[in-house]
Amino acid sequence: MADRAEYARKGIARGRSLVVLQYADGIVFVGENPSRALHKFSEIYDRIGFAAAGKYNEYENLRIGGVRYADLRGYTYDRDDVTARGLANVYAQTLGTIFSSQAEKPYEVELVVAEVGDSPEHDQIYRLPHDGSIVDEHGSVAVGGNAEQISGYLDQRHRDGMTLAEALKLAVQALSRDTNGSEREIPAERLEVAVLDRTRPQQRKFKRIVGAQLSRLLESGADAGDDVAKAPAVEETDTDSGSDEE
Amino acid sequence: MEANTRSTGRLPAAFLTPGSSSFMDFLGAHQPEMLPGNRQLPPVQGVVEAPHGTTIVAVTFPGGVVLAGDRRATMGNMIAQRDIEKVFPADEYSAVGIAGTAGLAVEMVKLFQLELEHFEKVEGAQLSLEGKANRLSTMIRSNLGMAMQGLAVVPLFAGYDVDRGRGRIFSYDVTGGRSEERNYATTGSGSVFARGAMKKLFRDDLTEEQATTLVVQALYDAADDDSATGGPDVARRIYPIITVITEDGFRRLGEDEAAELAGSVLQARLEQPDGPRAALL
Numbered sequence: 001m002a003d004r005a006e007y008a009r010k011g012i013a014r015g016r017s018l019v020v021l022q023y024a025d026g027i028v029f030v031g032e033n034p035s036r037a038l039h040k041f042s043e044i045y046d047r048i049g050f051a052a053a054g055k056y057n058e059y060e061n062l063r064i065g066g067v068r069y070a071d072l073r074g075y076t077y078d079r080d081d082v083t084a085r086g087l088a089n090v091y092a093q094t095l096g097t098i099f100s101s102q103a104e105k106p107y108e109v110e111l112v113v114a115e116v117g118d119s120p121e122h123d124q125i126y127r128l129p130h131d132g133s134i135v136d137e138h139g140s141v142a143v144g145g146n147a148e149q150i151s152g153y154l155d156q157r158h159r160d161g162m163t164l165a166e167a168l169k170l171a172v173q174a175l176s177r178d179t180n181g182s183e184r185e186i187p188a189e190r191l192e193v194a195v196l197d198r199t200r201p202q203q204r205k206f207k208r209i210v211g212a213q214l215s216r217l218l219e220s221g222a223d224a225g226d227d228v229a230k231a232p233a234v235e236e237t238d239t240d241s242g243s244d245e246e
Numbered sequence: 247m248e249a250n251t252r253s254t255g256r257l258p259a260a261f262l263t264p265g266s267s268s269f270m271d272f273l274g275a276h277q278p279e280m281l282p283g284n285r286q287l288p289p290v291q292g293v294v295e296a297p298h299g300t301t302i303v304a305v306t307f308p309g310g311v312v313l314a315g316d317r318r319a320t321m322g323n324m325i326a327q328r329d330i331e332k333v334f335p336a337d338e339y340s341a342v343g344i345a346g347t348a349g350l351a352v353e354m355v356k357l358f359q360l361e362l363e364h365f366e367k368v369e370g371a372q373l374s375l376e377g378k379a380n381r382l383s384t385m386i387r388s389n390l391g392m393a394m395q396g397l398a399v400v401p402l403f404a405g406y407d408v409d410r411g412r413g414r415i416f417s418y419d420v421t422g423g424r425s426e427e428r429n430y431a432t433t434g435s436g437s438v439f440a441r442g443a444m445k446k447l448f449r450d451d452l453t454e455e456q457a458t459t460l461v462v463q464a465l466y467d468a469a470d471d472d473s474a475t476g477g478p479d480v481a482r483r484i485y486p487i488i489t490v491i492t493e494d495g496f497r498r499l500g501e502d503e504a505a506e507l508a509g510s511v512l513q514a515r516l517e518q519p520d521g522p523r524a525a526l527l
Contacts, residue, residue, distance in 0.1 A: 043367050065261040067367045071269055075360055076280070093255035094262075204363075 004099065004106045008130035011108025012054040017144030018112075018192075019151075019174055020051055020137075021158060022123055023167035026116045026197045026205065030171035031144075033192035041194040043206035045070040045082045047116050049196045053144035054109035054130075062091065062111065079203070084115030088126035088134055096132020106130055110143040116196035116205050120160060142174070150174045168193065169221030188215050269364035270357065270385070282353055283388025293396040297326035299351060301436035301468045301475040302333065302343035303461050304404045304415045305444060306429055307452040310492035311413025313404040314461040315343045316436070316469060317484050318476030328476065333487045335496045337362040340378055340405030341489050345434030347397040354385055354399055361385075375407045379416040379424060387422030402433045406491045413491060436468030436475035443467035446524040458488050458499065462511045463521055478508035 018031030018040055029041040029051050044050045044066050052059035069090055070082045091111055099106045111128040127135040127143060140158040142150035153174045162170070176186050193209040200207065209217065260276045270281065278284050297319040304313045319327040326348075333343040334355045342358060344351035361381055366372050373381070382403055389399055403416040415427040430448050432440040443464040452460065462478075465486050469477035478485050485504040490497050499507070515521060 037370070039370060042370070061262050061264065062257075064264070064368055065257045067364065068261045068269075068272055069257060071360055071364050071367075072273070072277070075269075075273075075356070090255065090257055094257045097256045 001100075005131060008099070008106040008108050012110050012130060012143075013145045015053045015055075015144050017142055017146045017150055017175060018051055018053055019140060019142045019154060019171045020112050020114055020125060021140045021154070021162075021167045021171055022120060022125070022138075022160070023162045023164050024120065025164065025199050026195055027114045027123055027125065028164060028167050028171065029112075029114075029192075029194045030168060030175065031192050032175055032186050032190055034190050040192055041208075043204065044087065044113070045074065046079060046203050047196060047205050048082065048084050048087060049114050049116075049194065049206050051112040051114070051143070052109055053147075055107070058107045059109040059111065062094070062107075062109065065094070066091065066113075084113050084124045084126060088113045088128060091128050092132050092134040094132075095128060095130060099131045110147075112137075112141060112143060114196060116198045118198065146178070149177065153177060164195065165217050165221035168217055172218070172221075188218055193217075267365050267368040268381075269361050270381075272364075281388070282350065282357065283385075283391075287392060287395055287397075290395065295321055296397065297321045297330075297348040298474070299330060299332045299345050299348045299434065301432065301434040301440055301465060301472065302345050302402045303432045303437075303440045303444065303464045303468075304343070304402050304427075304430060305448065305452070305457050305460055305464075306413040306415060307454060307457040308450070309413070310406055310454065310490060311404045311415060312454075312457045312461050312488065312490050313341045313343050313402065313415075314458075314465060314486050314488040315434075316465050316476045316486055317479070318474065319348050320474045325476075328479065328482065329484050331487055333489050333498075334359070335489070335498070336378065336403070336405070337366070337372070338495045339372070339408060339491060340375065340403065341491055341496055342382065343402045343404075343433070344399060345401070345437075346399040347392070350389065350392060350397055351399040351401070354389065354401070358382055358385060372408075374409065375405045375414060378405065379403055379426075382416075383418065383422045383424045385422075386418050386420070390421060393420040400433050402431055404491060406493060406495075408493075411493075432464070432468075434475070436465075436472035439471040439475075440464040440468040443521065447522065454490060454492070458490065458507055459511065461488060462486060462507050466511055466515065467521060478512060480508075480512070 016032045021028050031040045033040050041051045042063055050063055066087055074082045098104045107130055113126045115124045117123045125137040125141055127137050127141050140154040157170055176183050193214055195207055196205045197207055273281050299319050302315040313333055315332040317329050319330040336342045336359055342355055398420045400418055407414050415431045416424055417427050417431045418424055430444040447460050469475040485508045488499040488504055
């Protein structure tokens with residue numbers, strides 16, 4: 001078992017990290033992704049989004065399985081009966097069965113399933129590691145190679161009621177920290193950003209943020225940025241705070 | 247046979263098997279009994295009585311297309327429902343209006359919407375407008391057995407073709423035969439009268455507002471001569487459903503907007519009960 005866990009963890013660590021954050025009007029997904037076509041984030045259903053780190057073919061398979069599950073469930077019952085909790089359960093069972101079956105190799109993936117509610121208290125974020133466990137997350141979550149360090153950074157700085165620009169800026173700061181503590185710049189064209197926006201009038205709340213809209217948000221985040229990073233009490237001993245660089 | 251009631255609760259193998267991006271194909275392979283076309287109708291004598299939806303009209307204008315329908319459903323001589331909705335968004339850039347057996351039609355629309363949404367989510371891109379129209383054809387064809395028993399569904403499909411930059415209309419027959427209509431189209435029991443009205447009122451430089459007025463005029467004429475089509479019901483505030491699809495996507499006119507349009511048409515009809523006159527030559 002330990003070997004299998006090690007194998008899966010190594011596979012996941014090879015991929016780039018991604019983060020999922022709550023903000024005032026919903027949930028934002030941010031990751032570094034050089035590809036325009038092979039997405040890390042996607043829509044599962046009206047209010048449910050999916051994020052994955054690790055091996056592409058494996059999480060793509062799980063993603064399509066999730067879309068099929070959600071669409072079939074919505075068709076059989078009603079659109080309101082498709083929930084992130086139900087989907088996360090099915091994913092956890094799937095990953096868990098594969099992990100403990102000697103006949104199959106463990107999946108090298110870590111998933112996040114998020115559902116946006118009518119208000120921030122009703123948002124749900126579930127993290128699903130490779131072994132079929134399921135973690136109910138609040139505020140912010142990171143998965144992928146450098147996840148531990150990034151989630152530590154996010155935990156200290158994320159607060160409720162951030163604007164989208166603030167949350168996006170925080171996410172990019174967190175992602176641009178390397179394992180050795182140094183920083184690098186992630187250009188806008190290498191960022192993949194999507195939101196579940198509860199204020200969207202359409203039934204389907206998932207939306208990708210690309211091009212001019214993304215640049216605008218990044219810029220407005222940079223303007224507001226100084227107050228944002230200083231607002232929460234960040235201990236100086238932590239690491240040199242990346243926000244001062246702006 | 248719901249997905250998560252299997253013994254282990256994991257996704258069944260069919261869910262994780264790479265394959266078609268079509269929800270209907272998935273349903274056909276995994277739970278064929280849920281596909282509308284796979285149901286066996288028991289042998290019945292005569293015609294099955296069920297509510298029928300009536301008139302749907304569509305018209306293009308530079309920049310988009312308008313699709314509208316009246317609100318009546320009939321069952322034989324009886325009005326089964328006064329405020330039925332027969333025009334639905336299919337996705338962001340298309341809409342479908344249905345005439346025929348209401349119950350089957352609503353189910354068909356639900357599956358059609360899901361088919362388009364499923365493709366979009368799996369592939370990360372929308373089907374072409376022709377592709378959408380063809381999917382609808384397939385669904386109508388699978389209902390042929392029912393249609394032979396008098397439970398036909400004949401929709402009208404309208405959408406904004408993002409690639410070509412214009413609104414387009416597709417009409418269907420009960421066998422799934424599909425044809426693209428130029429300028430305007432109608433379906434349902436009042437369609438003959440509506441088409442006559444549209445023929446005289448259509449011109450190719452309509453504004454969006456003129457196009458929405460035109461469909462209300464056509465529906466009024468249909469209701470005037472066809473007992474199964476409902477006219478605007480001022481007392482109950484029931485007005486036609488009018489939808490507009492342009493570059494900005496699908497939009498359904500609010501009740502106030504529809505009431506205002508219907509009101510101005512009604513007002514003009516008080517003067518001229520037969521509606522606007524076309525030139526003789």
